[in-house]
Amino acid sequence: MENTAAPAAATPRPRPQPFEPARRRRSAPWLALVAAGYALVQLLVVVPHIGHALGWDESVYVSQVDPRNPAAYFSAPRSRGISMLVAPVVAVTSSIPVLRVLLAVLSAVALYAAFRVWRRLLGPGTVALAALLFAGLWITQISGPAVMPNLWVALGAVAAVGWFLRLPAERNARWWLTAVIAGVTLVRTPDGGWLALPLLGAAVVVRAWRPALPALLGGLALGAMQWVGEAYARFGGIMDRLKVSSDVEGGMGLHFNVGAALRSLNGPQLCRPCEVPLRHPELTAWWLALPLLTAAAIVMAVRDRRDRRERVSRPGAPHLGHSLALSILPIVCATALALPYLLLIGYFAPRFLMPSYALLALPIAELALRTVKAARSPQPVAVAVGVVITLQLASQYVVLGRSAAQSERVNGSYRTAAAALHRLGLRPPCLVAGDRALPIAYHAGCASAQTSGNNRSIAPAALVLRSAREPTALLTHRSRPRPPAYAQTWVAYPLPGTGWIAHLPPDQAREVRSRQKESGNPGSMGPMMTATTTSWGGFEAAEPEFSAVVRERFQRYRHHVLATLRQDGSPRVTGLEADFRFGEMWLGMMPDSRKALDLRRDARFAIHANPGPDTGMDGGDVRVSGRAVEVTDPEMLARFAEEVHPPEPFHLFRVEVTEVVRTAVEGSDPVLQTWRPGEPVRTTRRGADDSAPQGEGGS
Numbered sequence: 001m002e003n004t005a006a007p008a009a010a011t012p013r014p015r016p017q018p019f020e021p022a023r024r025r026r027s028a029p030w031l032a033l034v035a036a037g038y039a040l041v042q043l044l045v046v047v048p049h050i051g052h053a054l055g056w057d058e059s060v061y062v063s064q065v066d067p068r069n070p071a072a073y074f075s076a077p078r079s080r081g082i083s084m085l086v087a088p089v090v091a092v093t094s095s096i097p098v099l100r101v102l103l104a105v106l107s108a109v110a111l112y113a114a115f116r117v118w119r120r121l122l123g124p125g126t127v128a129l130a131a132l133l134f135a136g137l138w139i140t141q142i143s144g145p146a147v148m149p150n151l152w153v154a155l156g157a158v159a160a161v162g163w164f165l166r167l168p169a170e171r172n173a174r175w176w177l178t179a180v181i182a183g184v185t186l187v188r189t190p191d192g193g194w195l196a197l198p199l200l201g202a203a204v205v206v207r208a209w210r211p212a213l214p215a216l217l218g219g220l221a222l223g224a225m226q227w228v229g230e231a232y233a234r235f236g237g238i239m240d241r242l243k244v245s246s247d248v249e250g251g252m253g254l255h256f257n258v259g260a261a262l263r264s265l266n267g268p269q270l271c272r273p274c275e276v277p278l279r280h281p282e283l284t285a286w287w288l289a290l291p292l293l294t295a296a297a298i299v300m301a302v303r304d305r306r307d308r309r310e311r312v313s314r315p316g317a318p319h320l321g322h323s324l325a326l327s328i329l330p331i332v333c334a335t336a337l338a339l340p341y342l343l344l345i346g347y348f349a350p351r352f353l354m355p356s357y358a359l360l361a362l363p364i365a366e367l368a369l370r371t372v373k374a375a376r377s378p379q380p381v382a383v384a385v386g387v388v389i390t391l392q393l394a395s396q397y398v399v400l401g402r403s404a405a406q407s408e409r410v411n412g413s414y415r416t417a418a419a420a421l422h423r424l425g426l427r428p429p430c431l432v433a434g435d436r437a438l439p440i441a442y443h444a445g446c447a448s449a450q451t452s453g454n455n456r457s458i459a460p461a462a463l464v465l466r467s468a469r470e471p472t473a474l475l476t477h478r479s480r481p482r483p484p485a486y487a488q489t490w491v492a493y494p495l496p497g498t499g500w501i502a503h504l505p506p507d508q509a510r511e512v513r514s515r516q517k518e519s520g521n522p523g524s525m526g527p528m529m530t531a532t533t534t535s536w537g538g539f540e541a542a543e544p545e546f547s548a549v550v551r552e553r554f555q556r557y558r559h560h561v562l563a564t565l566r567q568d569g570s571p572r573v574t575g576l577e578a579d580f581r582f583g584e585m586w587l588g589m590m591p592d593s594r595k596a597l598d599l600r601r602d603a604r605f606a607i608h609a610n611p612g613p614d615t616g617m618d619g620g621d622v623r624v625s626g627r628a629v630e631v632t633d634p635e636m637l638a639r640f641a642e643e644v645h646p647p648e649p650f651h652l653f654r655v656e657v658t659e660v661v662r663t664a665v666e667g668s669d670p671v672l673q674t675w676r677p678g679e680p681v682r683t684t685r686r687g688a689d690d691s692a693p694q695g696e697g698g699s
Contacts, residue, residue, distance in 0.1 A: 030128030031112055031119070038135040039108035042144040045397075047104060049404035050145065051097040053411035058147040059442035062099075066090050070429075070447035072438045073457040076235060076244040079227055081187030082149045100145040107144035107151060111135055114155040114358075117162030117176075121326055122366055130365035134358045136393045138400035139350040142269075142407070149188045150351040154358040156184035157195050157337065161330050161359065164199050165323075167215070168208040174215040181216055185223025191355065192223050194340060198332045202325075248454045250346045257341065260348040262287075266399045267406065272347035283395045290360060294331055297363035300370060301327035327363040334359035411439075413498050417475070418443035420495035421502060425512055426471045433463060434475035434483075435500060451484070460486040467505050474503040481535075481629055481656065482584070488541040491678035492533040492656065501533075506542070509678030533627055533656035534677040536585040546673065546681050550609075550660055553622040554578050557610035562587070564598035564605050572598055578607060579644060585655035587628055588646050596651040603627040620664030628653035 054062060063072045064080060065087035074080075089099050115131040122130075134140055134154075143151040160180040167173040185192025196216050203209040203216065231241035246252040260274035265287045305324045334356040341352040368385050375381040417440045421432070432441035433449045441448035449458040449466075458466075464486055466472065474487050483490060483503045491509035493502045504512065509532070540547040554560065562576040574595050579586040587607070589596040599605060609622040631637060631652040640652055662673040672684040 027124055030124060031115060031131055034128055034131045034135055035108045035112035038111055038131075038141070038144065039104055041141050041400075042104035042107070043101065045400060046142050046404050047097070047100045047145050049408040050142075050411060051100045053415040053443065054096060054147065054439060055407065055411050055414075056436065056439045059414075059439040061147050062086060062090060063442050066094075066442075068094055069442055069445055072442060072448050073450065073455045075248050075454055076241050077190075077248050079149065079187060079189045080230075081183070081185075081223075082147060082152065084186070085152070086147055099147070103147070104145040107155075110152070110155045114159040114162075117159050117166070118362060121162065121165055122362065126362075126366045126369055129369065130361040132389070133361040133365055133392075136396050137354075137357060138266075138396045138403060139269075139354060140357070141396070141400050142403055143351055143354065148351065149191075150354045152187045153184055153191045153195075153337075154354040156180050156187070157191075157333060157355040158358050158362070160184060160195060160199070161333055164202075164209070164212055164216075165325060165329065167212050174211060177212060177215040178219040178222070181219025182223035185220055186226065189224050189227040190340065191337060192220060194336045195333060195355070196220055198329070198336050202329065202332075252344050255344060255346045257343065257345060257348055260346075261342060261353070264348050264350055267350070267403050269351070269403060269407070270347075270349045272349075274346075274348050283399055286392050286395070290357075290364075293364045293367060294360055297327050297367045298331065300367055301363070327366065330359040330362045414439040415443045417495050417498045417500050417502075418445075420498065421446075421473055424473070424493060424502060424504065425508070425515065426473055430471040430473075431463075431466055432473050432475065433458075434473075434503075435477045435480075437475055440475065440500075460484065467508075471508060472505060475500045476503065477501075478629065479632070482537070482654075483535070488535065488538040490534070490538065492535075492538075494533070503534075504678075506678045513678070532677050533658050535583075536580070536655055536657060537583040538677065539657050539660065539675070540583070542677075543675055543681055546660070546662075546675060549619075550622050550624070550662060551580055553609045553619045553662075554624075555580065556619065557612065560610050561608045562595060562605060563607070564595050565602045566598060567601065576607065581643065582639075585624070585657075586640065587653040587655065588640075588644070589651040589653070590647070591649045591651060593651070596653075599628045599653055600630060603629065620662050623659075623661045624655065624657060625659040625661075627656040627658065629656055 060072045060074065060078070061083045063069050064074060064083040067090075086099060086103070089102055093099070111131060111134075115127050118127045118130070140151065140154075160177060163173045163177040163180060167177060181192065181196060184195055196219070199212065200216055203212045228238060231238045235241040235244055257274075260271055262284070263274060264271040265284050301324050337359070338353055338356040341348065368389075372378050372382045372385060414436065417436075421430075421440070421444045426432070426444055426446060428445040430444065430446040431449060432444060432446045433451065437448045437450060438455065449463060450456050451458060451460045451463055463472075474483055474490060476483055478494070478499050478501060481492070481501050483492075487503050487505075490503035490505055493504065493509075493512075494500075495502055534542070536547075558577055559575050560578055562574050564572045564574070566572050572594065576587060576589070576595070579588060587599075587605075604626075605628050606623055606625040611621060612618060631640075631654055637652060640646075641648065641650075657677065660675045664671050664673075666685075669686045671686075673681055674684070675681045
């Protein structure tokens with residue numbers, strides 16, 4: 001029988017397959033994507049609005065390290081960490097857009113690094129969601145490219161609490177904790193103390209965390225070293241600096257500031273005094289839900305710990321819980337950082353609570369994800385949570401757009417005012433004082449000084465002496481345009497496109513006029529030069545004898561003739577009474593009268609004193625020209641009404657003088673006397689070849 005079986009040697013052996021370990025599915029880099037989105041929103045939405053000018057506080061911080069501009073006065077509550085952060089950029093370039101872009105990128109990197117510390121504690125999904133909740137807030141987005149300390153305190157607080165919790169299991173965590181606490185304290189020293197306080201308490205109570213004590217104390221010492229040294233160098237000591245800081249903050253004490261915090265949730269970015277109404281309450285749902293979500297996170301953490309103990313008591317039971325400290329400690333630190341702003345000061349800004357928002361985002365993110373996992377039908381719950389988060393981000397984007405536009409208007413006005421000062425001849429070295437002097441001076445390249453308020457840095461007498469050595473401008477706002485007593489004789493120039501008036505010393509104003517005449521283009525300064533004004537008090541201080549003659553001429557009769565401009569530009573002439581009191585000249589009018597509406601539309605006017613019953617011109621004819629500034633201050637209106645008793649309601653305008661003219665007859669010759677701000681009285685006689693200042697060839 002034939003054997004058909006193949007020999008064993010001919011049977012092919014199977015080839016050994018190489019060993020392939022089971023592939024682990026890599027999760028998406030959600031945290032990195034959140035950080036990238038955070039940077040993208042800043043670059044596309046925020047930087048285009050604020051990229052060309054700095055705000056008030058920003059100009060103070062940047063000027064400390066800017067080699068091209070004088071340093072602004074640095075008040076006691078500030079810390080210099082943020083100035084040190086931007087110093088390398090400012091040393092290389094003066095470009096504000098470049099500074100904004102670099103800060104936007106750096107803040108996104110810092111967001112990633114701070115929340116990444118928590119990946120081993122909470123997991124990548126929870127950490128990414130927490131970063132999204134914090135980065136999606138409008139105040140977080142607008143603060144990224146800003147030269148302000150609060151965002152960096154917030155990110156430092158997140159990293160510090162994370163390293164503190166990791167310290168028992170990781171020896172290197174103590175060095176990171178030291179560095180982060182030092183950085184937070186350097187950026188904002190009081191916040192560093194409030195952040196470290198609960199961490200120190202936890203380290204004392206819990207044995208496992210006691211190795212954190214040297215790191216916390218060392219970080220505080222390193223971070224506060226500069227602040228303490230400056231306290232002794234400038235203020236006389238730590239307690240003296242704290243006292244000055246309290247005065248600047250309006251008096252540190254018990255202030256229930258929660259109402260102010262609620263009213264400013266959607267702006268303004270600084271609420272001082274905080275009397276604004278709550279704008280768009282429909283957009284405050286997230287903020288109002290924060291306490292409820294925080295309470296729910298605490299309940300979840302406590303219940304989880306109880307369940308964990310029960311599982312431990314049952315051998316073989318799965319362990320699904322986590323340490324209670326992962327939820328409780330961020331909440332405690334967030335509360336500590338919020339307390340001084342909610343209970344100790346009388347004003348508020350949304351950026352004050354950014355560290356608290358950042359820390360609370362961690363337990364709230366965990367609450368959201370654990371709620372989804374614990375649901376019987378996770379998918380519908382996940383969709384509902386996603387919809388809520390999407391609506392929250394959309395509402396924050398709406399507020400962000402409005403706030404960024406507001407910042408653009410405010411910061412842009414500083415730069416516009418600085419450009420107007422340049423056209424007036426202010427070039428470094430120069431000095432700017434008065435309303436909003438610090439940011440305007442920075443953009444003009446000038447030094448700044450204040451004679452009163454929180455930034456008081458010079459006495460009035462010293463300011464006057466300094467104004468004789470370098471170009472100086474004193475700024476007042478149009479709502480309160482009267483300069484202080486030491487500048488009553490200074491010449492006023494409204495700055496076009498802004499709400500400010502620049503007052504220049506008389507000698508400096510004469511130089512401006514001289515340059516204008518030499519240029520052969522009288523209109524080169526635009527409306528700024530055609531509206532050179534001073535108050536009636538400034539006129540009296542500059543020319544006491546001439547102003548007394550003019551005032552007496554007006555007070556001789558009750559009714560005078562006022563000229564205003566109609567809407568079509570034609571003149572309107574009406575009767576009017578003029579009043580002199582409180583060092584000012586006042587024009588009172590009936591409500592909604594034609595002349596009042598004229599002045600509201602175009603403030604230019606001229607008023608001619610009553611010539612009297614005959615043609616003798618006893619005392620001469622007198623005319624005052626200028627701008628009429630409407631008074632809206634309730635206190636000033638009440639003070640005027642108490643003394644004058646006019647029919648109420650009424651309009652009240654304060655006179656800003658541009659020209660005073662008196663025409664008289666001496667002997668048989670007409671004599672014309674003319675005064676303008678910054679110039680002496682000029683007297684012109686018929687038959688004279690030219691005019692001369694009074695006292696220098698004139699009568």
